[in-house]
Structure formats: structure tokens, C-alpha cells
Amino acid sequence: MKNKIRIAILGGDARYLEMTKKLAENNHFELEVVGFDQLNEGFFGVKQTDLEDLSVEELDAVILPVTGIDEDGKINAVFSNQKIHLSTDWFERLSKHVVMFTGISTPYLAEQIATHGLKLIPLMNRDDVAIYNAVPTTEGAIMLAIQHTNFTIHDANVFVLGLGRVGMTVANKFNGLGANVFVGARKASDLARVNEMGLNGFHLDEITTYTESCDILINTIPASIVTSDVLKTIKSNALIIDLASKPGGVDFAYAKKRGITAIHALGLPGRVAPKTAGEILAKVINQCIL
Amino acid sequence: MKNKIRIAILGGDARYLEMTKKLAENNHFELEVVGFDQLNEGFFGVKQTDLEDLSVEELDAVILPVTGIDEDGKINAVFSNQKIHLSTDWFERLSKHVVMFTGISTPYLAEQIATHGLKLIPLMNRDDVAIYNAVPTTEGAIMLAIQHTNFTIHDANVFVLGLGRVGMTVANKFNGLGANVFVGARKASDLARVNEMGLNGFHLDEITTYTESCDILINTIPASIVTSDVLKTIKSNALIIDLASKPGGVDFAYAKKRGITAIHALGLPGRVAPKTAGEILAKVINQCIL
Amino acid sequence: MKNKIRIAILGGDARYLEMTKKLAENNHFELEVVGFDQLNEGFFGVKQTDLEDLSVEELDAVILPVTGIDEDGKINAVFSNQKIHLSTDWFERLSKHVVMFTGISTPYLAEQIATHGLKLIPLMNRDDVAIYNAVPTTEGAIMLAIQHTNFTIHDANVFVLGLGRVGMTVANKFNGLGANVFVGARKASDLARVNEMGLNGFHLDEITTYTESCDILINTIPASIVTSDVLKTIKSNALIIDLASKPGGVDFAYAKKRGITAIHALGLPGRVAPKTAGEILAKVINQCIL
Amino acid sequence: MKNKIRIAILGGDARYLEMTKKLAENNHFELEVVGFDQLNEGFFGVKQTDLEDLSVEELDAVILPVTGIDEDGKINAVFSNQKIHLSTDWFERLSKHVVMFTGISTPYLAEQIATHGLKLIPLMNRDDVAIYNAVPTTEGAIMLAIQHTNFTIHDANVFVLGLGRVGMTVANKFNGLGANVFVGARKASDLARVNEMGLNGFHLDEITTYTESCDILINTIPASIVTSDVLKTIKSNALIIDLASKPGGVDFAYAKKRGITAIHALGLPGRVAPKTAGEILAKVINQCIL
Numbered sequence A, B, C, D: 001m002k003n004k005i006r007i008a009i010l011g012g013d014a015r016y017l018e019m020t021k022k023l024a025e026n027n028h029f030e031l032e033v034v035g036f037d038q039l040n041e042g043f044f045g046v047k048q049t050d051l052e053d054l055s056v057e058e059l060d061a062v063i064l065p066v067t068g069i070d071e072d073g074k075i076n077a078v079f080s081n082q083k084i085h086l087s088t089d090w091f092e093r094l095s096k097h098v099v100m101f102t103g104i105s106t107p108y109l110a111e112q113i114a115t116h117g118l119k120l121i122p123l124m125n126r127d128d129v130a131i132y133n134a135v136p137t138t139e140g141a142i143m144l145a146i147q148h149t150n151f152t153i154h155d156a157n158v159f160v161l162g163l164g165r166v167g168m169t170v171a172n173k174f175n176g177l178g179a180n181v182f183v184g185a186r187k188a189s190d191l192a193r194v195n196e197m198g199l200n201g202f203h204l205d206e207i208t209t210y211t212e213s214c215d216i217l218i219n220t221i222p223a224s225i226v227t228s229d230v231l232k233t234i235k236s237n238a239l240i241i242d243l244a245s246k247p248g249g250v251d252f253a254y255a256k257k258r259g260i261t262a263i264h265a266l267g268l269p270g271r272v273a274p275k276t277a278g279e280i281l282a283k284v285i286n287q288c289i290l
């Protein structure tokens, strides 16, 4: 009889609840969770342990929080008051075949991985995770667009900057809601795809010749794109939603000066759909382990 | 030279600001507004008057609030502290060719109209207004669905009850967001249309054989449809949004008992998109007058 | 034990093959077919009979061809060389509770029904059948549009006249293919629905102010709509597809004079998708009988 | 004053008519065409020349047929009876700054380009051209699917193999027509995108567990994918359309043996929409030259 795959989940946020439930459905896995002590024992039907009680040497996989490990070796566990610290000694005890999952890599984590010759899978870097997460991200943007405007998305002129993994989904879904979608991109192939999607495309170099009609602008480009020059052309009752990671792509100070509402909306999957976000992680971890 | 059409707008809410602006763009119209005295004079560029200063005899059209006139003859003016009362004498002074607009007719109003032989257009009864308003109503439902669930609309099983003016739009837009939409209706032709829309249809008589898989239920039928028998089949983490006018179609007490979140969401166009709602009114009034 | 429902299928075309197969799956039914003698015995697994061998008195339902009965009492049976004639005597023998199905009623048939006090269901008059058939009709129009133009439907300006059962589907599907769809209608509520569908609407009275940009025009209105005045405004390399029943809504003679390709495309469901068309008939007959 | 850009178009098929017309609209260009002598002089309003009369030394750009140059140096000119041969001497006369366009590169052409140090743009290799052409390709597949089945695309189970430039458009458009689309791919990110598009995805390794339900299979993968093992699982009344370039991805001999209709449909843009295909070429050439 084949042995079960032993997996430890160390810390994490609301997404990890659903992720753990889903992983627990796979009966090839034997799970233990650390850092969920504020939850009722029966919550997942999964064994809760303290870090020191974990049989570290026998683990096949370790799942760290989406945020990785901070510079002091601590991890984030929102359902625990304990401090969870993963020392060099702790990493030393891990078997060489262990697979570590994290959302993003961090300097401390990268160093441990290198030192001990381990395998790290930073989930948020994966194309499939980014595409799956684009859906809850977009729903978050839709919610904000409805909340922060006094007009409908339907028939509004919605500008989407970037046609990457998030941008394509944002463009698709706002189109599905009846907006007039304009996509700004810099690659000829992206503009061809925009045309194929039945949307209006423009080259980012010419953005200011289009933005006057913009009602809602959604930026997905992690670069300084919505500069003061662009903002000058935008109506003061337009809404700007910046989805790009810090520092974002919008000159927020200038937007404020012009009286334009500009929202830097980060971490949307975990905020609007932690259950879905957890299922996404479980699905991909499942595929990576099997 | 043709005379201008003289229109008085008496009271109203946020929707009436945009409506007034739009009507003011038509230069065949001469507008006066009563009941907006809390707003800055220059706000619309439209003349503000008191009821007593209005040349009632010369009016061609009168626009009453969406809510009509209450049993005491008073109208609702959210941008004024004054009480506006339309007496039988006031109606007596109106020209016989005047057209009166209201959202809904009310007993007092109906009586005045009958007594004085006037023409009344209750806008909210009109098919075109109901269809245009279905869009902001649906966006309101989408916002609620994103806010009150921890999963995405995408891939969720969304049940829409009724394929009337609102139901068709709700079904269309949730489909546009990637939900698996199931529509319950009672007419064979509605079920045929559901199939043509690429959605799943079921006869309302058989609702309980389907509802177990329901993640979000949106009712548009103004009749007791989501009874305790139906609610018994629904998962406790499902979300119910009832859009039907009071008293709605959901057994809210029973839903509460079962721990199911059930929201009776009324007046959504005015809440989520007053500007669009105002434009809709202006568009239809324009067509009715011209 | 409940008796089976006895159904005779008399004549019919390719659609009736699939219809018969589907009805035969219902084991409450006992089927006999007349007028399919050119087909192999085992084709349907359904009993083939001659008209004279039919136990007419015992029938519960009779299914006539889509085209009904001609003025001489003959029916159309494309899979037979025999002449099938339904005389007054034959009708006389039918039980009073029998249900007769036909596509359309015809004078001879209507007279027999009236004389003998029978129940007739002309399937093509039903809303549900018309909506289901709108799908294969539209696919036929799509095929013609691809065949008879040298440009793509995607990005073409496609004008749809009428927003009835066929028009709505035509508009929906051409939109799904990326066309810029313009719908002409005369009802304010239809124009509201067109807006909600995310399409461009215009009042039929103003058609000539829009048609200059038209690449493909699809008429669904059974009235003289595409007159010489309209045709004058249309580009000579545009394509016109008239779906309306005879005589259609297009001035074909004038179109020819102007060198515009105009196709009167009738009976599309039976031509492009007889299997689907047969399934539709079976589905609705099933619902009517049960 | 800036000089005009001198462009020679040498040979080509129906697509080149529209392409030439579109390029002629750009008044920075001075065009000459060779190999269109069967057409009326006034057809394009563009100067027709013989190869020997061309001022080769002064050209800024040369546009060759989509098919490039054959091994003997000849090019394909469907609107001419003349043989057009481009010798090494002819290439020698070209200025070093000339840009040459072709659909695909060929050995003879590649050699000339290398020998004379010229710049060649094989249009069909470009991502943007492939994406634009995916649209007429897909419309061709739609036409074939309607013609060669007796059921509707709506509600049919349509399998699309590959989610490249063509596959994505095929999947999108058949979805737009109401098919149940299943996409087979091998990359996890492609399967994530399929989910985001609201379609069903499966890994190509598991294709045979899905194909039993397939009504229409459309292959876009230029590799042996639809093998006899796959064909064994497919219904004999299913339709297979292979879009992949020669030799395609389908075991046609085996399909024939099993009685399955399998069509190898190549060159669809030029066949179903030469005007659009020509516009695509003109658009991209314009962008490359400017």
C-alpha cells in the first residue's frame, strides 16, 4: 500500500480555510495545520498542531502563507495569536525531497531554499494562478465600479490599460456587462486580439487622444502609465481603479488635486472571494503534487 | 415662431437632477423647478420657483416625483424643506391639454386626474421604462452578490426566477459574468427563450428538484414563490436577493430561521445609478412630449 | 395498468425522421407511421403501416405534415410514392378526443376540424416553436451571410429589421459573432430591449438615415419594409437576406435593378438542421400530449 | 516636402485587390502593380506596370504574393497570364533599404534576401496577422459546420483542440453561437484561460475520456492529435474540421474507414473573406512601413 503524502500548512488567511478543506478531500493527503488555533477543532476536520509538535523530517510538502516569510523568519497566521518562526534549523530538518509552496518568494525564504537545496513553488508567479485569480480580481473591480459611480457600467466608456492576464479578464467581463470597452496596449498582437474580442483598441502612446470620453479607467499595468498628462484629459467625475501592485500606475496625488476619485484596490481575490481564492490554490497545489 | 413647451418639475429625488439637466438640453423646452431650493441656484442652469409663483395656467407639462402624490396631496421633494401641497384648486387651474408625468399613480392623484379630465403618464408602468431600469436594477443585484458572498459569480449556480423585463436582464448579465444561470418560469415560450439564450430553464412547478445546487437565487416574481418548501432545499450558505416589490416573493422569516442570508433589495436604480435613472426618465419624457 | 397513447404520423419530410425517433423514446407512446415506405423497415424501429390498415378509431393523436393538408385532402409525404388522401369519411372515423397536430392550418383541414369537432394544434403558430425554430433559422442566415459576402460578419454593420421571435435571435447571434448590430423596430419597448442587449436601435420610420453604412441587411418583418426608397440608400455590395414569409418584405425587383444581392431564404430550419427541427417538434408534441 | 514611399506589388490573389485599394488610400504611398493585367485599367486607380518597366532601383518596398517565390524564382499572379520571374539580377538592383513583404518565406526567397542583405517581413509569421486571420478562418469553420451537419451549432458539443491564435477565436465564436464548447490543451495556463472564458477544458492527454459526446470537432493543432484511438471514441455522425496546415492533425484515412466526415479546410481567409483578408494585410503593412 502506498504511503500518504504528508503536508503541513503553516499559517495563512481566510483563503487557506477553503484551500485546506479542498486539500482534505484528497485522500492521498495527510494534512496538519499550524496557526489556526483560534478556530474550533472541528472546523476543517483537519489535525491542528503546534510548530514544535510537527514531525518536520517526515513532511512531503509545506504550504506557507501567500505572503511568504518575513525578514525575521516569521510567517503570517491570521487565525492564531502565536508567533510562528521558521529558523534555519527548522529548514535544516526538512527532507531534501520536500516541496514548499508560498504565494510570493521573499529574501529570507529564497535564502533558506538556496541554502538547503529545496524546491520552492511561488504560486502567485504561476500563469495559471494569475489567470484564475484574474476572475475574483475583476469581480472586485466591478463591485467598486458600481459602488463608486452614479451611472451604470452598461453603456459607460470603460478604459482598460494592459491586456495581460488580469487586463484580458477585466476587458472580457466589463464587455459582458454592456460597457463600451477600450483597451490600451503596446503590442500589435494585443491590439489584434482586442479587435478579435470585439472591443476598441488603442496604442498606449496615443492614450491622451482617447481618454476624454472615459467614464471608468481600470489600470492593470505595473508602471507609471496614468500620469498627470493623462489625468489632465480625464473628466473629473470619472472613476479610476488601479489594480497594479504597489506603487501602482496612477499619479494618485495629481488625481486628488484634480478631484478625480482614484482607488488603489489591491488583494481583491482574498477580499471579495476568499473561498474561490482558496479553491484556486488547492486546485493548483493538487496538480503540482500529483 | 413656435412657442416653447413649458414644463414644471415639482419635487423629486437624486434622479431628478440628471433628468432635469437632460431635459434642459432640449431647447424646445422652458423648464421651471419647484422643490430644489437646497441646491445652489446655478446647479442646473434652470429657473427655481416657489409653487405659488408658478404660472400654472400656462404649463404644457408637469413632472411629479416618482412616488406620485400622497393621500394628503403632498409630494416628496428631497432637496427642499418646504411642504409642497397640490390642492384640488391647483389642479383646477391647469390647462386641459397639460400632460402630467409621475412614477406611479396614487389614489389622490388618480382622483384629481379623473375629476379634471387630465392626461397622466405613470412612467414606471411603461414597458420601455421598466426595461431601461432593469439594467441599473441588475447592476445593483450584481453588487450585492459580490459583496455578500465569499465566492465568485463566475462559475456559481445562479437561479433567476421570472423572465419578465427584470428577469431577462438579470439572466443576461449574470451569464455575461460567467455564472451558470438557471431560469425558472411558467410559460413554455419563456422556457424556449431561455434555451435560445443558452441558459438552463426549468418550470417553476419543479423548482425544488433544482434548487439544491443553487449558490445565488434572485427572485423577480411579485408572488409568493420562494416558500419554506423551496427554502428547505437551499444550502445555508446560499445568498437570496429578492427584487420583487413589496411584499416580495421570499419567506424571509423562514430564511432567517434556516440561517440563509436573504436581502429584499428595492429601489436599486435610484440607489446605484441615479444619474442613469434620471437619463432614462428624461429620454422617455422627451419621446412622450415630442 | 394504464394504456399506451396511440399516435399516427402521416407523411412528413426529413424533420419527421428525427421527430419520430424522439417520440419513439417515450414508452408511454405507441407509434405508427404512414408514408415512409421508401425507408428501410428498421430505420426508426417504428411500425410502418398503410393508411387503410390504420385503426383510425383507436388513435389518441394524429401528426400531419408541417404543411398541413392541401385543398384536395392530400398530404405531403416525401418518403413515399403513394398518394395519401384524408377524406371526410376518414375524419369521421376519428375518436372525438383525438388531438391533431399540423405545422400550419389550411382551409381543408380547418373545415374538417370544425365539421368533426376535433382539436387542432398548429405547431408553427405556437410561440415556443417559433422561438426554438428561430435558432436554426438564424444559423441558416449566418451560413448565407458567410457564403455570399467577401468580408467577415465580424466588424460588419448588420441591420436586423424586426425584434420578434426570429429578429431577437438573429440580433443576438450576429452580435455573438462580433458584428455591429443595428436593430430597426417600431415599439419603444423593443428599442429599450435593443439598448439592454448592448445593440444599436433605430425607429423604422428613420431607417433611411442609417442604412447607408449597412453591409448585411436581414429582414424578419412580414410587411413591405425594404422598399425602393430604402434600397436607394444601400451600398450595391451589401447583402440582403429576407427571412419573412412570402411575399417577404423586400422589393426584390428593385434590388435586382440596383445590382444588390437579395436572397429570399425560406424554410431554413428544415434545410439547415432537419434533425434539430425534428427534435423541436417532438419536444413540443410531448409537452402537449402529457 | 517629403518624398512619397514607392511600393511595388508583384502578383497575388483576390486578397491583393482589397489590400491594394486600402494601401492606395494612404497618400504617402506611390503604388505600382505588376501582374494584374487581366483587370480593367481603372479597377484600383493604381498604375499597372510590367516587371521590366518598373524602376526597381527607386523602390522603398516590394510586396510579394502570400505564397512567396517558388524554387525557380517565379511568383503567383492569378490576375495575369504572364510569367513573373524575379532573378538574382533583379534583386541586385534593389536599394539596400528596401523592405520586402511576403506571406511566407520560401527557400529561393530566403536565399535572395540573405545574398543581398535585404529586410524580409513574412506576414503570415506575425502574431498580429495570425490573430486577425483567425476571424475569417473561424467564420469559414462556422460555415462548414452549418453546411455539413443536420443539427444546429447551438446546443451542440463542439470540441476545439488547441488554444493558440486560431483555437482561441474558434472557441470564442462557437461559444457566441450557443455551442457547449470543450477545449483541449496541454498547458495549465491554457486550461485556466479556458475556465475564465466560461468554457469546459480538458488536458489533451485525457481526450478520449471526453470525445464520446462530441458532435463537432475542430482541430487547430499542427500535430498528429486526432489519431485512430481518438476516432474510435467519436460518433459516426460527428463532423471533424481540421484547420491545421498540411498534413493536418487528423488520421483522415481512419476517419473515412469509420464513416466520419472529416474535412481538411485550408486557406479559409482567402476563400470566405478575401476582402477582409486583404484589409488585414494592408493594415499591417501600413504599420510596418510607417
Ligand SMILES: NC(=O)c1ccc[n+]([C@@H]2O[C@H](COP(=O)([O-])OP(=O)(O)OC[C@H]3O[C@@H](n4cnc5c(N)ncnc54)[C@H](OP(=O)(O)O)[C@@H]3O)[C@@H](O)[C@H]2O)c1
Pocket (backbone or CB within 6 Å): A130, A133, A134, A137, A162, A163, A164, A165, A166, A167, A185, A186, A187, A204, A220, A221, A222, A223, A242, A243, A244, A245, A265, A266, A267, A268, A269
Ligand atoms: N489588485 C489585485 O487584487 C490584483 C490581483 C492580481 C494581480 N494584480 C496585479 O495586477 C498587475 C497585472 O497583473 P497581470 O497578471 O495581468 O500581469 P501581466 O500578465 O504581466 O500583464 C501586465 C500587462 O502590463 C503591460 N505592461 C507592463 N509594463 C508595461 C509598460 N512599461 N508599458 C506598457 N505596458 C506594460 C504588459 O504588456 P506587455 O505584454 O506589452 O509587456 C501586460 O499587458 C500586476 O501588478 C499584479 O500584481 C492585482
Ligand SMILES: NC(=O)c1ccc[n+]([C@@H]2O[C@H](COP(=O)([O-])OP(=O)(O)OC[C@H]3O[C@@H](n4cnc5c(N)ncnc54)[C@H](OP(=O)(O)O)[C@@H]3O)[C@@H](O)[C@H]2O)c1
Pocket (backbone or CB within 6 Å): B130, B133, B134, B137, B162, B163, B164, B165, B166, B167, B185, B186, B187, B204, B220, B221, B222, B223, B242, B243, B244, B245, B265, B266, B267, B268, B269
Ligand atoms: N428591486 C428593484 O430595484 C426593482 C426594480 C425594477 C422592478 N422591480 C420589481 O421587480 C418585479 C418584476 O418586475 P418586471 O418589470 O420584471 O415585471 P414583469 O415584466 O411583469 O415580470 C414579472 C415576471 O414574474 C412572473 N410572474 C408573475 N406572477 C407570477 C406567478 N404568480 N407565478 C409565476 N410567475 C409569475 C411573470 O411571468 P408570466 O409572464 O408567466 O406572468 C414574469 O416573468 C416587480 O415586482 C417590480 O416592481 C424591482
Ligand SMILES: NC(=O)c1ccc[n+]([C@@H]2O[C@H](COP(=O)([O-])OP(=O)(O)OC[C@H]3O[C@@H](n4cnc5c(N)ncnc54)[C@H](OP(=O)(O)O)[C@@H]3O)[C@@H](O)[C@H]2O)c1
Pocket (backbone or CB within 6 Å): C130, C133, C134, C137, C162, C163, C164, C165, C166, C167, C185, C186, C187, C204, C220, C221, C222, C223, C242, C243, C244, C245, C265, C266, C267, C268, C269
Ligand atoms: N425564413 C425562415 O426560415 C423562417 C423561419 C421562421 C420564421 N420565418 C418568418 O419570419 C417572419 C418573422 O417571424 P417571427 O416569429 O419573428 O414573427 P413575430 O414574432 O411576429 O415578429 C414579427 C416582427 O415584425 C414586426 N412587424 C410586423 N408587422 C410590422 C409592420 N407593419 N411594421 C413594422 N414592424 C412590423 C413586429 O413588430 P411589432 O411587435 O411592433 O408588431 C415584430 O418585431 C415571419 O414571416 C415568419 O413566417 C421565416
Ligand SMILES: NC(=O)c1ccc[n+]([C@@H]2O[C@H](COP(=O)([O-])OP(=O)(O)OC[C@H]3O[C@@H](n4cnc5c(N)ncnc54)[C@H](OP(=O)(O)O)[C@@H]3O)[C@@H](O)[C@H]2O)c1
Pocket (backbone or CB within 6 Å): D130, D133, D134, D137, D162, D163, D164, D165, D166, D167, D185, D186, D187, D204, D220, D221, D222, D223, D242, D243, D244, D245, D265, D266, D267, D268, D269
Ligand atoms: N485553415 C485555415 O484557413 C488556417 C488559417 C490560419 C491558420 N491555420 C493553421 O492553423 C494552425 C494553428 O494556427 P495558430 O495560429 O493557432 O497557431 P498557434 O498560435 O501556434 O497555436 C497552435 C496550438 O497548437 C498547440 N500545439 C502545437 N503542437 C502541439 C502538440 N504537439 N501537442 C499539443 N498541442 C500542440 C499549441 O499549444 P502549446 O502552446 O501548448 O504549444 C497551440 O495551442 C496552424 O497549422 C496554422 O497554419 C489554418
